[in-house]
Amino acid sequence: MTRAEFGGELRRRRLRQGLTLGQLAALVHYSRSHLSKIENGHKTPSVQLSRKCDAVLSAGGELHALAAEFSRPERDSGPGLLARENVYLQWNLHLRSDGSGAFEVGEVGTPTVTELPRSAAPSADTLPGLAALFEETKRLGRTSSPSLVLPMAITQAHVAISAAGQSAGRDQRHLLRHAARTAEFAGWMAQEGGDDRGSLWWTDHAVALSSAAGDDDMTSYALVRRAVVSLYRGDSSATTGPTEKVLNDGTIHPRIRWLAALGAAQGYAIGLDHTGAMRALETAAGLYEQAYRLEGGAHLGPSALHGRPLLIEAWCQYDLGNLAAAAALFERAMSRPLPSNRDHARFGTRRALVHAALGDPDRASELIGPLLDVVCSVDSATIRTDLRDFARTITRFRGHRGSHDIQSALMAALTKR
Known part of the structure; x- marks a missing residue:
């Protein structure tokens, strides 16, 4: 599909709807000259414009799909850290499964500054202490760069795993469960840092830890997390597939199914499937009360649920091309x-x-x-x-x-x- 072919299809659908170029421009909030260049194959349509044109022209996702090949992922660029003074040194921390390790300063292979001994058997205060540190790390993650938070999460996950290796029975299961949640959080921070591959690795690691602890919730939630990664890549089917799998399993925790329903709604919305998006939002509304009631204690997903359904619905309406509805929903959801x-x-x-x-x-x-x-x-x-x-x-x-x-x-x- 070339730009000229896309432009021709856009013109054909516009004329079939009986719209002038100016009328279409007013409906999608782009200039008439910009649309003219696209119809004549002189300009590449953006993903956002193709979605709007598809919605206005009732193309059922077909017009948007034609433009998908023109979308190119953008890469962030920026200066690296400049080590202007001696305080900006490279640190290397090598951690082993038994808790031992080595801390080096400078290039890899330089003399060790600190040797870390093997982990001792954890005390009764180990898990509460790790949990308190994790809560503070999550709080910091809500306000700070993932580059600050991710190293803390990785180290905490390793410490919990090492402590679990020196434990047995119930204590071991609880430590592994905590390690799984820390690893899942590391995956989220990796995604926020722009590292999708790392995000998926940490999510898979969280599943392995959770399975070792006898906790199946993480396996289901991992499907939702993978769907979120696909969502930001603009892949509708890879978003809706895993989330629908979770939704169709009534044995899964209501909070996870609720998050899956919201994810599915967004997946359908980027695919311009209005019916699917509204159905998923309706399912999410039916699960919300149970998810809210079970919000306390250790949980997976967002720390707070208030306002999230409206915010997700607003974004779905934007992706579906219903801009006025999206604006009204955002005003309601962000009134506090x-x-x-x-x-x-x-x-x-x-x-x-x-x-x-x-x-x-x-x-x-x-x-x-x-x-x-x-x-x-x-x-x-x-x-x-x-x-x-x-x-x-x-x-x-x-x-x-x-x-x-x-x-x-x-x-x-x-x-x-």
């Missing part, structure tokens, strides 16, 4: 502060993107401006995906004062540190 900086940055960026797509640069700039410092602090690859969409969308209003004022801060937030 979200529980973490990471959620605030993620959904706040999406809210601003919806208004930019609606052709309202004033509101979009007003919303995104105060968020950019937060986006920088959480340093999330997945949030930058949405922020890049915002940057591309707001460039349609180059002469607008508000979009010009945020340009410098926007470019800084888009750069991976």
Whole structure:
């Protein structure tokens, strides 16, 4: 499929609907000249535009599918850490399964600074202490860059595994279960850092640890986590397949099935399957009460559930091309502060993107401006995906004062540190 062939198909479907080029431009909030260049094969359609045209022209996903091959994953670039002084040294920590290891400073193979002895048998305070550290690490993960948090999670997972190796029976199972949840969190931080391969490795490792502990919840949740990775790659079928598998198993924990339903809704939405998305959201609504009731204690997935169903529904409506509905849902869902900086940055960026797509640069700039410092602090690859969409969308209003004022801060937030 070439650009010219896509443009011809877009023109054919537009004319079949009885729309002029100007009328279609108004419906999708793009300029008439931009659409003309696409129809004439002089410009490549973006994924966002193909979705909007597909929704407006009732193409059932076919038009969007034609444009999928033009989509190219973007790579973040940015300067590495400059070791300007001696405090910026390379550290190497080698950890063995029995807890022993070595700490080196400088290049690999330099003399060891500290030898780590083999782990002793854990005490009664080991698991509570590890749990307290993990809670603080998760709290930090809601406000800080994954590059700060991931090394802590990896080390904590290793310590828990080593302690489990020196235990037996119930204590061993509890330590392995804790290690599994720490490993799953490491996988999430890896994804937030832009490392999908590492994210999937840690998720699989969490499943192995959880299975050794006799806990099957992680196996089901891992399917949801894998689906989320596929979601950010724009792969609808690889998102809906695993989540539907979880949804169809009534023996799985309600919280995990609820998260699967929300994931499935998003998967159907990026595939422009309105019926599937609405059905999944309805299923999620039916599971919400059980998920909320079982929220306390150790759990998998987001720390807080409040407002999440509306936020996910709002984003589904955006992907389906229903911009006004998405904007209204975001206003309702974000009428009070979200529980973490990471959620605030993620959904706040999406809210601003919806208004930019609606052709309202004033509101979009007003919303995104105060968020950019937060986006920088959480340093999330997945949030930058949405922020890049915002940057591309707001460039349609180059002469607008508000979009010009945020340009410098926007470019800084888009750069991976």
